Amino acid sequence: MDDLDFYQFIANIKKKTGIDLALYKEAQMKRRLTSLRGKRGFSSFADYFQALSHDSELFAEFLDRMTINVSEFFRNFARWEVLANKILPRLYRESGKLKCWSAACSTGEEPYTLAMLMLRERHSFRDFSIMATDIDEGAIAKAKRGIYLERSLQECPTDLVQSYFRKDGVTYQISPQIVNAVTFKKHNLLADPFDSGFDLIICRNVMIYFTDEAKHELYQKFSKALRPGGTLFVGSTEQIFQPQQYQFESEDTFFYRKMK
Numbered sequence: 001m002d003d004l005d006f007y008q009f010i011a012n013i014k015k016k017t018g019i020d021l022a023l024y025k026e027a028q029m030k031r032r033l034t035s036l037r038g039k040r041g042f043s044s045f046a047d048y049f050q051a052l053s054h055d056s057e058l059f060a061e062f063l064d065r066m067t068i069n070v071s072e073f074f075r076n077f078a079r080w081e082v083l084a085n086k087i088l089p090r091l092y093r094e095s096g097k098l099k100c101w102s103a104a105c106s107t108g109e110e111p112y113t114l115a116m117l118m119l120r121e122r123h124s125f126r127d128f129s130i131m132a133t134d135i136d137e138g139a140i141a142k143a144k145r146g147i148y149l150e151r152s153l154q155e156c157p158t159d160l161v162q163s164y165f166r167k168d169g170v171t172y173q174i175s176p177q178i179v180n181a182v183t184f185k186k187h188n189l190l191a192d193p194f195d196s197g198f199d200l201i202i203c204r205n206v207m208i209y210f211t212d213e214a215k216h217e218l219y220q221k222f223s224k225a226l227r228p229g230g231t232l233f234v235g236s237t238e239q240i241f242q243p244q245q246y247q248f249e250s251e252d253t254f255f256y257r258k259m260k
Helices: 002-017 026-039 045-054 056-066 077-095 109-120 137-145 158-164 212-225
Strands: 098-102 128-134 147-149 165-168 171-174 182-186 198-203 226-234 248-252 255-258
Touching: 002 026, 002 045, 026 045, 026 056, 045 056, 056 137, 077 098, 077 109, 077 198, 077 226, 077 248, 077 255, 098 109, 109 128, 109 158, 109 182, 109 198, 128 137, 137 182, 158 165, 198 212, 212 226
Parallel strands: 098 128, 098 198, 128 182, 198 226
Antiparallel strands: 147 171, 165 171, 226 255, 248 255
């Protein structure tokens, strides 16, 4: 009965939002949502869905809990150094103008990190665009505000903190120059179409929550969205073990270049 209640909830959410929770790892998703449902005092997913349908704040909380909005600037700093010193120079030599996408961008730390790298090296990367997308409109709204706690800046180089942030009490406001370098939009990775011709796609620490079937489909779609020679940058737990099946070859640890 409990399983039927949960699966009906998944079907109802897909009908209401287009979000297919069946493409997420079931045990993790069920545990997360059962905890949230219980915290709000509902004994069944049927009752919880009825409440979500009529309470916008409850629905916003559900979306925030369902998505994984945990990020920070320059997460896994050494990988960003590889991006700045090896990957971006090659991409720029080949394209002249860099078209970049930060997929599942959460609250903006990742695309803003990329923007800081580009602007710091503006003599090298003069012409670029950065699109950042997420399924969670609340996360996108936070990203656009650009206000962060100090813990999000732990790996951010001191010179970039001084150049691009203004401290206001216990928070840090990112500069309009960085905010204006990124275009945010809502996008469902598992359902919406992808743009094409990207030089760089960054999608980190998200794929681990999807089923193997969903990951396989996403890697295929990312490959099609990249230009030949373009690069996919993934998270530290998301190594692609057979990259050639997606027309990828390993360029560096967690960087995959689309074969020409």
